[in-house]
Amino acid sequence: MxxxxxxxxxxxxxxxxxxxxxxxxxxxxxxxxxxxxxxxxxxxxxxxxxxxxxxxxxxxxxxxxxxxxxxxxxxxxxxxxxxxxxxxxxxxxxxxxxxxxxxxxxxxxxxxxxxxxxxxxxxxxxxxxxxxxxxxxxxxxxxxxxxxxxxxxxxxxxxxxxxxxxxxxxxxxxxxxxxxxxxxxxxxxARGVTHPLEVVWAPPARPVRPPHGMRVDPALLTHVVSVVRRALAERAGDVLVFLPGVGEIGRVAGQLGDRDGLGAEVLQVHGRAPAQVQDAVLAGSGDGDRRVVLATSVAESSLTVPGVRVVVDSGLAREPRTDHARGLSALTTVRASQATARQRAGRAGREAPGAVYRCWDEAEDARLARFPAPEIKVADLAAFALQAACWGDPDASGLALLDAPPAGALAAARAVLAAIGAVDAEGRVTDRGVRMSRLGVHPRLARALLDGAREVGARRAAEVVALLSEEPPRGYGDDLAAAWRTAGRGGDGYAARWRQEARRLASAGGRGGEADGDGRRRGYGDGEANGPADDAVVGVVAAYAFPERVARARGGGAFLMASGTGAELADGSGLRSAPWLAVAVADRPPTAASARVRLAAVIDEDTARNAAAHLLVSGEEVRWEDGDVVARQVRRLGAIELSARPLRGPDRALVRAALLEGLRREGPGALLHWTRDSEALRERLGFLHRALGSPWPDVSDAALLDGADDWLEPELSKARRRADLARIEAGQALRRLLPWSSGQAGRLDELAPERLQVPSGSRVRVDYGGEQPVLAVKLQELFGMTETPKVAGVPVLVHLLSPAGRPAAVTADLASFWREGYRAVRAELRGRYPRHPWPEDPTQAIATRRLKDRR
The missing domain is CATH 3.40.50.300 (P-loop containing nucleotide triphosphate hydrolases)
Incomplete structure (x- = not known):
């Protein structure tokens, strides 16, 4: 009825x-x-x-x-x-x-x-x-x-x-x-029933650390527990508590204690909870006892939790993030948006007046994002790209989307699909890609199911893929093979869901037409999970799912993945002695150099090569390494070097590129032969470029490297190693950059002379190494000079030296110095150097390099 x-x-x-x-x-x-x-x-x-x-x-x-x-x-x-x-x-x-x-x-x-x-x-x-x-x-x-x-x-x-x-x-x-x-x-x-909803701002008394990756400050969770207890004391009805993930739910439940001590039953609702638990929560309390329901975002929408009059909101949520360059995807903890906070608060006012306790400050609320980040902007797009290709629109350009997929993320996704054979070179879906799309799992896992079934049998491949499709509880450990055995023996909610999904995948994988079902091709046993064969089976399937994450040991629990990212196992992990791993789950904190391995399987090199065959390359490698050119014939699996031997007679173009890389890393000034005169020439040319511009050349490191063809040939093409670069006379090579074609090269000594003649008759070297040319000369040698010398129209900076050659004064205006600064210098130095002339009017005195005549 x-x-x-x-x-x-x-x-x-x-x-x-x-x-x-x-x-x-x-x-x-x-x-x-x-x-x-x-x-x-x-x-x-x-x-x-x-x-x-x-x-x-x-x-x-x-x-x-x-x-x-x-x-x-x-x-x-x-x-x-x-x-x-x-x-x-x-x-x-x-x-x-x-x-x-x-x-x-x-x-x-x-x-x-x-x-x-x-x-x-x-x-x-x-x-x-x-x-x-x-x-x-x-x-x-x-x-x-x-x-x-x-x-x-x-x-x-x-x-x-x-x-x-x-x-x-x-x-x-x-x-x-x-x-x-x-x-x-x-x-x-539609307007709702306006049940009054009171907002209670309940920030922590002391600042807590912001979420970082999957980490949530324990102090915030302890604060949430205290707010729940406060809500139970202040309000009637059940309490619905929003937390970012299953781990936080477990920790808060542990701190709340048992039913008798709390005065309420504690229930947990999340995507991994058994269906009967979810149903019990949604059915309400039949005996009228109070309940505290700890929930993830699954309780935000589409259902009413009967009896809830109070919401306690931690203010945190989980969103996917993908590091496309390293092939790592993970959930990260973020601040909930304003829309999410409103949605959560609405749970308290569905049936009657209610209250929401928000575990943050009211002033902070206005700074929250208005809406959650669209998943298309932050997630791994491989599944989306496969759906679009199956739809007949590989680049998704014809789809009506609120937000377009980021070009880089979509390109990375399409590269993954091409590597696993789901799309062809033009991005069109293949028959194999269509089969993958119908398996109801991520394309990587679909590849593992189809290819793994041929290797280890449909049932065993399905069981491992089921493990990978929903990450096992952390309590199962980081060894994927051990987790497989635990799930097989287990009676918990995860094990029940795993068995159901494994049956579904075994049936779907068999219909894919690629499974022979016997698992004998590479000697993985008779289809029964027994002993060492478990490790081999799990490793094969995990490697097929994540070929870029096959990893070779570096020692001390550290590994290098084929993607080029380092990976580390936790202390005490039983996988630390493995020579190779297939990494199934890893995350990389923003400030960490290496990823942390959460779940992996032991494999051998043959399995790694087979699963990541598209990453296997062999060829000549000539590069600048450890300060010199290294030439080798190398075989690599992505970033992992499998073998190498010295290469005789490497390609000259590759050697030239390696030498240029060395010049880029260490700078032309460090590798070429620079005499004092060649360094001075470079400084003079640099000054003229700054003062006059074209046609005088830019001789900065970057410009010299960009124009290597114009000044380092033919010496660079003949060079084979660092020692050959050190024999190149840099000054002679630099002269190729002088503006010979315009006729200006002949004016070099006129515009930027190496030396300037001063009134004493001395020819003093000009230093062009700074922003302004510098003439360092003894003060007595400039008597009678009233105008500051210039080069290329630029006044030099005169460093006036004492008779001992020490700086006495610096000026760019000699006339002003003689009027205003000379007296102080004369008073300070004439007693120290009595044998040198110190006339009262230096503009009328005769410049000299000599001492005063003895009387």
Whole structure:
């Protein structure tokens, strides 16, 4: 029996006429409805014609509706809630499909699916035959699958099925952006029941360290625990606590203690929690006892946790980040956005007045990002690139996306697909790529499943890929083979999910047509996991999944991956003595030189070569190394050097390039033969370039390296090693740069003379090494000179020396010095040097290099 009383109380009912009108007109709409309004449950039932608009006319025409949710827990919960509203069981009028589980019947007209399942369905059936309406729920979260589904559906509407209706729904979203994307679709807003929601700002008393990678300051978690206890004391109802990840949930649960001490039952909700635990949380407390529900972002959207009146928000979230240069992907902890904070707070006011305790300062709130970072901007795009290629748009240029994929990230993704044979040289999907796309795992893992099945058998390959598709709990350790055995023996929630996924993958991999199923090709046993064969099997599959991460030992628990990134094992790891590893999970903190290995398998060199065959290269390597040219015949697996031998008669062009690299690293001044005269010539040319510009050459290190062809040939082409460079006379080579063609070369000594004659008759060397030419001369030799000497029109900087050759004064204006500075110098030095002349008027005295005549 339909629960009309509940349906009639859902606030979204007021927006349904406008939504129906939008779908009957343009065929697209953006639905904005606050949490708890019935957006996820009532709207699909009305659009399917299963229930009338509450308080309105009889139900509309029967339509088949597909609702796409971002997470499995939300898809199952939404289907169960709608079935309950209809007074039915799931699988009747309402069903759901998530990866590995499908509950639908022949009478099902509303099907709730994950966005990943809908992507697969669209690739198999672009027209979505029989589907009338698609609702993309929680589109504000900007998951990559949801963005891709929206783009594909808009393509379908534009080319195949203009009558297909499309709704983008969310509680907090960029409504204008989605409306533009959907062709200026109408925005339909529903007002929620205005249950009062009090915001309590509860920052830590002392500053805590900001999140760093996956690390969260333990002081913040301790503070969250204290806020939970405060909320239990100050408020009635259940408490929903938002934390960034499973690890933080476990630590907070441990600090909260047992039920008796806390006065409430502590429950944990996250993507890895068993389905029965998730269901128990969503069912509410039957006995009226209070509950504290510790949750990740899975509890933000699409479902109501009954009894919750209080939210405690840690203010943190997890987002994917990818280091495309090193091939490392990981989750990182970030500050939650303003939209996320509003979404979380809304959980407290769904059923009655509530409160949200925010573990940060009110002033800090305004500095938060408005929306979460779109996943397309920060994530590994290999799966997206494969979906786009299967759709027939390899570069995604024709897809309607709110944010375009970053060019560098998309290029890196397409390179991965080419390496595993999923796309051809032009980026078009191959038959193998189509098979990979239908396996429901990342393309790397699809490659491991298909190729690994040939090597070790379909079942064993599937079991290892299932381990890699959902990282085992940290308690399983860092040895992938040991984790495989633990999962096989285990009775925990992870082991149950692993077995279910392994069965699915074994079936899907077998249908891929590439598995022989016996695992005998390379001697991995008879298909049973026994002893050392486990390590070999796991290593093969992990290496196929992550060929750029095959790594050879450097010693002391350090390894070098084929990608060129260093990797280190934790102290005490049983893998430290392995000669080779296939690294399955690693992360690299922003300030660390090496990645930290979280999960890996022991392999041998043959396995590494086989899995990473596309990285195997052999050839001549001539480079500048340890201060000289090194020429070798080298065989490499990516950055890992497998073998090397000296190379006789290396290619001259390669040697020349190596010598230039040496000049770049150490500088021409360090490697060529520079006499005092050649250094002086370089300084004179540098001065003329600064003072007069062209045609006088730039002789800086960078310019000399860029113009090596103009001044170092033919000596450079004849050189073979460092010693040959040291024999090149730099001054003679530099003279090739003089402006001979313009006739200016002959003016070098006129414009920048090596020496200047002073009144005493001496010819004094000019130092051109600084910004201004310097003439260092004894003061007595300039008597009678009233104008400062110039070179190329630039006054020299005169360093006036004492009779002992020590600096006495510096001036760029001799006339001013004689008037204002000479007296002080004369008074200081005449007593120290009485045998030298110190006339009262130096402008009228005769310059001299000699002492005064003895009387």
């Amino acid at each position: 339909i629960r009309e009383d509940v349906l009639g109380a859902l606030p979204v009912r007021t927006a349904l006429p406008a939504l129906e009108a939008a779908l009957d007109g343009p065929g697209c709409a953006v639905l904005c409805a606050p949490p708890g309004t019935g957006k996820t449950t009532l709207v699909p039932l009305v659009l399917a014609g299963l229930v009338p608009v509450p308080g309105g006319a009889a139900g509309g025409p029967r339509r088949r509706v597909v609702v796409a949710e971002p997470r499995r827990i939300a898809a199952r919960a939404a289907a169960r809630r709608m079935a309950w509203l209809l007074g039915e069981r799931v699988g009747g009028s309402v069903g759901f499909t998530v990866r590995g589980e499908r509950v639908v019947g022949r009478d099902t007209v509303v099907e709730v699916v994950t966005t990943g399942v809908l992507l697969q369905r669209l690739q198999r059936d672009q027209e979505l035959e029989g589907v009338d309406v698609v609702i993309i729920d929680e589109c504000h979260e900007r998951h990559l699958d949801a963005d891709t589904v929206a783009a594909f559906l808009l393509d379908v509407r534009a080319t195949l099925r203009p009558e297909l209706r499309l709704v983008a729904a969310s509680a907090t979203t960029d409504a204008e952006g989605w409306a533009r994307l959907l062709g200026n679709a109408p925005v339909v807003e």
